[in-house]
Amino acid sequence: MATFEEQLVEHRVYLMRFARLQLRNDAWAEDAVSETVLAALSKPQTFSNRSQLKTWLVGILKHKVIDMIRLNCREMAIPDSGMGNDSDELDKLAFQADGHFVNAPNDWGDPQQTLQQNQFFQVLDICMEKLPPALGRVFLMREWLELSCDEVCKELSVTPTNLYVQLHRARLRLQECLNVSWFGRLKA
Amino acid sequence: TKFTLLRRTCQEAAALVIAREDRQLKLSDAVALKLHMMACKACPQFENQVLTMRSAMAKWRDAA
Structure with a gap:
């Protein structure tokens, strides 16, 4: 032993x-x-x-x-909210000028079935690794270290508004990555 | 009008659904989101994606 x-x-x-x-x-x-x-x-x-x-x-x-x-x-400084606005780019791709979806969101099916597949979590890991460093850090401070938004703001010396923008971008990118890499693949 | 105040586009509703993961929504936003969800076919699907992500992260965290 x-x-x-x-x-x-x-x-x-x-x-x-x-x-x-x-x-x-x-x-x-x-x-x-x-x-x-x-x-x-x-x-x-x-x-x-x-x-x-x-x-x-x-x-x-x-x-x-x-x-x-x-x-x-x-x-580990978080970039200013106005910089690197990739979520704005994602928004432009996903939404029309009047705020409607360009294409209706994919049906992700039964979550319970999805979450029983090890392969899904391998894809999730890859998608998290692909997040830009600043976004990946704040996202995992919330989701893995389980810090509150107040605690993340304190640790990184950022304003709540800036943090919410970064978290919005991280969640949107992760969702889009799963859409393409997992759910889109199943649809094809 | 009050109705105009409570109107949200899909883009605004999607942003609120994501924001809800990290903070409590203002009451007016929560009501507006609820109303939008009742009238929209696409946004509940988007909400389902966000909720699936929430479950996935909880399971990932357990495994970690």
Whole structure:
């Protein structure tokens, strides 16, 4: 049976995946994962087998990722709402000048059926990776780190209005990516 | 008129459906969205996409 240390090493790749997805910077992700492994090694007695080791490690990683965001928040500056307005481009493609849809939205079918397919989540991962770094970070701060909008604003020193614009863009892009990469493919 | 105040285009309704994922809508927006959804065929489909995304992220989070 693998020792505690060996099990930690085995989970490193898994932890890197999430750290990289959230931080969008390999060096910061490496640091966050290393800090996570160090914290786990220094207090193995706090792992009480009540949860999976992986789950426990992700709990530590989330704290380390937030620490990393605080350390590097200046370099993570969110672009001004007026810049890089790709959602406006998406809006132009999706809506007519009078505000009606150009084409009616796709029927995504039964969500329960969709969410039972592992392949769907592989596509979702790819779509999240494709989000521009600033959008990916704020989206995952909400959806993975589960921070409130107030907390995200505080950590990144942005106004709520700016944050809502960025989240709108992130959600719209992700939805469009799934439309094309998963639901559009099923329709074809 | 009050009716004009509560009118929303599909584009505005779609923006409200997305905004609802991150913040509570103003009461006037929530009512206007409800009225639009009752009268529109396309927007409930868009809302279904957003709700599917919400479920997908919840499941993804559980797995993570």
